[in-house]
Amino acid sequence: EVQLVESGGGLVQPGGSLRLSCAGSAFTFSDHYMDWVRQAPGKGLEWVGRTRNKVNSYTTEYAASVKGRFSISRDDSKNSLYLQMNSLKIEDTAVYYCVRAVGGNYFDYWGQGTQVTVSS
Amino acid sequence: DIQLTQSPSFLSASVGDRVTITCRASQGISSSLAWFQQKPGKAPKLLIYAASTLQTGVPSRFSGSGSGTEFTLTISSLQPEDFATYYCQQVTSYPLTFGGGTQVEIK
Numbered sequence: 001e002v003q004l005v006e007s008g009g010g011l012v013q014p015g016g017s018l019r020l021s022c023a024g025s026a027f028t029f030s031d032h033y034m035d036w037v038r039q040a041p042g043k044g045l046e047w048v049g050r051t052r053n054k055v056n057s058y059t060t061e062y063a064a065s066v067k068g069r070f071s072i073s074r075d076d077s078k079n080s081l082y083l084q085m086n087s088l089k090i091e092d093t094a095v096y097y098c099v100r101a102v103g104g105n106y107f108d109y110w111g112q113g114t115q116v117t118v119s120s
Numbered sequence: 121d122i123q124l125t126q127s128p129s130f131l132s133a134s135v136g137d138r139v140t141i142t143c144r145a146s147q148g149i150s151s152s153l154a155w156f157q158q159k160p161g162k163a164p165k166l167l168i169y170a171a172s173t174l175q176t177g178v179p180s181r182f183s184g185s186g187s188g189t190e191f192t193l194t195i196s197s198l199q200p201e202d203f204a205t206y207y208c209q210q211v212t213s214y215p216l217t218f219g220g221g222t223q224v225e226i227k
Contacts, residue, residue, distance in 0.1 A: 110165075
């Protein structure tokens with residue numbers, strides 16, 4: 001069964017950095033675009049960004065709210081996705097989900113999420 | 121950016137009711153729309169993609185329709201396990217965006 005398991009969340013001060021990881025299993029990780037989606041407490045879903053696959057040169061896309069501060073990368077040899085978050089703001093507090101995208105960009109599998117709290 | 125407006129934002133219904141949720145896009149998105157169900161403390165679950173295609177394993181009481189700017193998610197006969205929050209999402213252009221959500225609660 002396809003699994004996505006996030007790790008690396010925690011409490012960080014404003015201005016700090018954090019790196020999230022996502023380990024995929026039971027599917028050909030390298031074939032897929034992979035995304036990050038977040039959800040602030042009591043709020044809706046917000047797309048954070050995407051990394052395309054090797055065929056598409058691992059290019060990335062980001063939401064305006066995180067562009068220049070967050071960076072998405074992947075290591076297909078480890079079936080892993082990463083989210084490097086710098087210059088964190090209080091409004092970045094959220095549960096962060098790792099998501100697999102399939103044909104037409106649809107999000108068919110989600111991780112369980114990892115909590116990131118930005119607070120002094 | 122493409123804005124998605126869901127209505128209603130809150131819905132109270134009984135088991136067995138037919139429920140319809142609407143998602144309106146600020147510009148045409150063809151059929152590039154998905155619907156998700158999310159229960160408290162859980163990750164969202166894909167229900168419908170390409171506006172009307174049922175994801176594998178999703179009960180047939182769920183259906184989606186629409187194209188362009190107006191879309192609907194219909195639950196033909198609401199079941200106890202369907203009480204949740206539902207989101208639409210467009211995948212036609214960046215940034216990918218979600219609707220604000222519709223919370224379906226028990227009457």
